[in-house]
Amino acid sequence: MPRLTRTFFARPTPLVARELLGKVLVHILADGTRLSGRIVETEAYRPDDQASHSFRGPTPRTAPMFGPPGVAYVYFTYGMHYCFNVSTEAEAIGAAVLIRALEPLEGVQVMEQFRRASLRQDKPLRPADVARGPGNVCKAMSIGREHSGYDMPQRNSPLFIADDGFRPALIRTSARVGVSGDELAKSVPWRFYIQNHPAVSGRRRRAE
């Protein structure tokens, strides 16, 4: 399963966000356990975008957004959740794609255990709920702050994104979730998701 190369990420961020749908995020743990999930929901963030962490220029936290394309950017929010992003466009351009949901593929049992460990009641989770939402993606895949700055296109990186040939049939867009800023930031259709996929976050609708 070929790992995505730097050139894949070195393109306009909304295009990369769209094309990441159907790709596979892989994390090989220190003990060799292999976790993976198919990307079913993404969002694009750009430097001229009030909703983006890069809007006011680089800081120590956001430095990976300005790094080479393909670098992981992981941030902590709401005092309890991590969110995983991939740097896009040329180096020094503060842009990234947020991975918002995965369909678990490999190591599903382990991923489910990571998620259940942080819940108050220990009930089994449906596969579609294991990595549904950006905080849950990191919990299930065991991704934390230590992964911010990882250069995923490098051959030896235990965290990377690969292409297994799958191509999503129906892609939809919407405004991004939970963002603040001007009207453009709040309305620009830079959220991308696979239509009717059960692992996509947000309230489910009947027919889309």
Place this chain on the structure above:
DNA sequence: TCCCCGATTAACT
């Protein structure tokens, strides 16, 4: 140094 609030989630009523 202080202080507000967030690219969220789950457990409530």
Place this chain on the structure above:
DNA sequence: GTTAATCGGGGAG
């Protein structure tokens, strides 16, 4: 539909 949990980034002073 509402709200608690929980902490650090970064703008304000």
